[in-house]
Amino acid sequence: NAxxxxxxxxxVLKTGQSMxxxxxxxxxxxxxxxxxxxxxxxxxxxxxxxxEGTTDKGEVPNGYNVSRLNKRExxxxxxxxxxxxxxxxxxxxxxxxxxxxxxxxxxxxRLTVT
Amino acid sequence: xxxxxxxxxxxxxxxxxxxxxxxxxSYGATPYLFWYVQSPGQGLQLLLKYFSGDTLVQGIKGFxxxxxxxxxxxxLRKPSVHWSDAAEYFCAVxxxxxxxxxxxxxxxRLLVSP
Numbered sequence: 139n140a141x142x143x144x145x146x147x148x149x150v151l152k153t154g155q156s157m158x159x160x161x162x163x164x165x166x167x168x169x170x171x172x173x174x175x176x177x178x179x180x181x182x183x184x185x186x187x188x189x190e191g192t193t194d195k196g197e198v199p200n201g202y203n204v205s206r207l208n209k210r211e212x213x214x215x216x217x218x219x220x221x222x223x224x225x226x227x228x229x230x231x232x233x234x235x236x237x238x239x240x241x242x243x244x245x246x247x248r249l250t251v252t
Numbered sequence: 253x254x255x256x257x258x259x260x261x262x263x264x265x266x267x268x269x270x271x272x273x274x275x276x277x278s279y280g281a282t283p284y285l286f287w288y289v290q291s292p293g294q295g296l297q298l299l300l301k302y303f304s305g306d307t308l309v310q311g312i313k314g315f316x317x318x319x320x321x322x323x324x325x326x327x328l329r330k331p332s333v334h335w336s337d338a339a340e341y342f343c344a345v346x347x348x349x350x351x352x353x354x355x356x357x358x359x360x361r362l363l364v365s366p
Contacts, residue, residue, distance in 0.1 A: 180356040188351050239352040243295035
């Protein structure tokens with residue numbers, strides 16, 4: 139059981155380049171999330187997918203798009219990277235049943251935009 | 253809007269001493285409450301959670317937390333800190349209605365001195 143996996147672990151982009159961050163979970167969870175983590179800001183929700191086939195904006199969605207490819211996979215795309223998107227990105231998944239709202243996190247992707 | 257406050261950015265504790273990390277939340281009703289730990293370069297791991305019932309909850313690694321409704325607090329405690337506890341700790345809350353999204357505090361970095 140790998141849990142939540144993310145690729146790549148590290149990435150350096152130039153301003154204006156595009157890339158897709160991949161996330162997969164093997165826990166059969168319905169819900170998946172993308173966060174960014176910046177110093178002094180905690181984790182902020184970018185987008186989430188309550189269930190396969192649905193996606194919704196979180197707190198900081200501007201500059202990002204997502205795709206819930208299937209129940210396992212949830213990708214985050216930066217169409218035109220900006221230095222302000224330099225951050226550590228975390229994917230998470232969870233169930234949405236009573237008393238089981240725990241989110242399980244991947245190891246993160248450290249992205250630098252120059 | 254809901255918010256979570258962790259007033260201490262850094263805390264240094266001697267190995268073997270007790271620890272208390274503070275967390276206050278702002279909600280109209282009792283939310284679901286969580287503490288996560290992030291070791292350097294890693295994703296987040298759940299330490300413990302509170303949904304209802306006994307206000308003192310036990311978690312992994314010897315941690316506990318107490319929910320105090322009157323103070324809107326959910327402080328994390330450990331009676332004797334180990335060097336391996338050095339990490340960043342995040343408090344998070346979720347509304348107990350509808351789809352569960354976590355709102356994170358800004359984190360407290362724990363340093364453990366010999």
